[in-house]
Amino acid sequence: MQLRAQKTILRLAETFTISRSSEDEAEVVQVEIAHDGATGFGEAAPIARYEESAGSALEWLEQVELGDDPFALDAIFDGLPPGEQAARSAVDAALHDLQGKLTGLPVYRLLGMRPDGPPTSWTIWLGDPDDMGRRTEKIADRGFKRLKLKLGGRDGLDVERVRAVRNVTDLPLMCDANEAWTLDEALEIIPQLGAPQIGIEYCEQPLQAGDPDGPALKERSPVPIYVDEDCHTLADVAACAERAHGINIKLAKSGGIREGIRMAYAARALGLGVMLGCMIESGLGIAAGAQIASLMDHVDLDGNLLLAEDPWPGLGFVDGVQRPSDRPGLGVERA
Numbered sequence: 278m279q280l281r282a283q284k285t286i287l288r289l290a291e292t293f294t295i296s297r298s299s300e301d302e303a304e305v306v307q308v309e310i311a312h313d314g315a316t317g318f319g320e321a322a323p324i325a326r327y328e329e330s331a332g333s334a335l336e337w338l339e340q341v342e343l344g345d346d347p348f349a350l351d352a353i354f355d356g357l358p359p360g361e362q363a364a365r366s367a368v369d370a371a372l373h374d375l376q377g378k379l380t381g382l383p384v385y386r387l388l389g390m391r392p393d394g395p396p397t398s399w400t401i402w403l404g405d406p407d408d409m410g411r412r413t414e415k416i417a418d419r420g421f422k423r424l425k426l427k428l429g430g431r432d433g434l435d436v437e438r439v440r441a442v443r444n445v446t447d448l449p450l451m452c453d454a455n456e457a458w459t460l461d462e463a464l465e466i467i468p469q470l471g472a473p474q475i476g477i478e479y480c481e482q483p484l485q486a487g488d489p490d491g492p493a494l495k496e497r498s499p500v501p502i503y504v505d506e507d508c509h510t511l512a513d514v515a516a517c518a519e520r521a522h523g524i525n526i527k528l529a530k531s532g533g534i535r536e537g538i539r540m541a542y543a544a545r546a547l548g549l550g551v552m553l554g555c556m557i558e559s560g561l562g563i564a565a566g567a568q569i570a571s572l573m574d575h576v577d578l579d580g581n582l583l584l585a586e587d588p589w590p591g592l593g594f595v596d597g598v599q600r601p602s603d604r605p606g607l608g609v610e611r612a
């Protein structure tokens with residue numbers, strides 16, 4: 278099999294702000310793997326928080342040897358160098374896309390899964406409370422069934438932010454503090470957000486990853502806690518049961534679809550909820566997640582919808598669900 282990789286810039290429709298950073302564009306790496314007249318594609322969305330970049334992904338990809346059997350996934354992944362989860366997930370996605378094209382089947386069917394998962398949330402990124410309320414009103418007619426609010430402004434206004442959004446929508450809400458709060462702050466803020474007037478359904482990563490107060494927050498929070506920065510691969514899942522009620526699986530952290538599936542089942546065995554998240558990704562990256570979305574309780578796959586233009590169209594957006602197409606492989610094509 279022949280592997281090629283290149284860096285691509287994705288431009289956002291609007292500046293995206295969270296508690297750590299602000300961005301207008303995202304660098305991803307697109308991978309193609311050719312074999313027997315077919316080509317599979319996959320996308321890596323490297324996460325700066327974990328010291329990955331397009332450059333480090335490309336360096337890792339140069340060392341990858343794939344052999345000549347695109348169905349021998351265990352053998353291929355056992356032979357890959359360590360690290361670089363996003364680049365690994367692009368290889369995993371491209372191999373699944375290739376398998377689908379070689380067999381004429383969409384990936385979700387190869388995996389034996391259903392095409393329909395829960396509706397995706399739409400992200401209201403961090404801003405002033407008024408601004409977050411205005412942006413919520415602006416997307417009212419776009420068909421989203423739930424909203425995810427980025428919090429962690431470190432200015433005492435996080436409850437106001439959610440209140441401003443709740444004032445203009447009845448949609449189910451969840452929030453993501455991206456590690457911004459201490460235990461005391463979380464115990465002050467989360468009960469207010471969970472109260473009936475606001476009613477957020479769950480809160481993602483309130484504390485810094487590894488914060489020793491995690492188990493205390495799980496015990497005392499009136500709202501389910503989901504962890505993201507605390508949970509990357511299968512090896513992290515068991516420890517998350519001590520500090521959270523659920524995990525946020527992202528293919529850019531897990532290293533791909535297969536590890537994402539293992540994580541979902543391990544989480545279920547531990548009584549945890551499962552959510553599927555994403556980074557800023559084109560339809561190529563999001564299509565990989567959409568194949569396994571039916572395993573999840575919650576889905577946050579809005580990365581391609583945040584772009585000025587999606588360079589890899591093909592996913593369906595039906596009743597708020599990011600639905601994989603019925604075409605072979607990941608079902609998206611370069612525009």
Ligand code: MG
Binds near residue numbers: 455505554
């Ligand atoms: Mg998150």
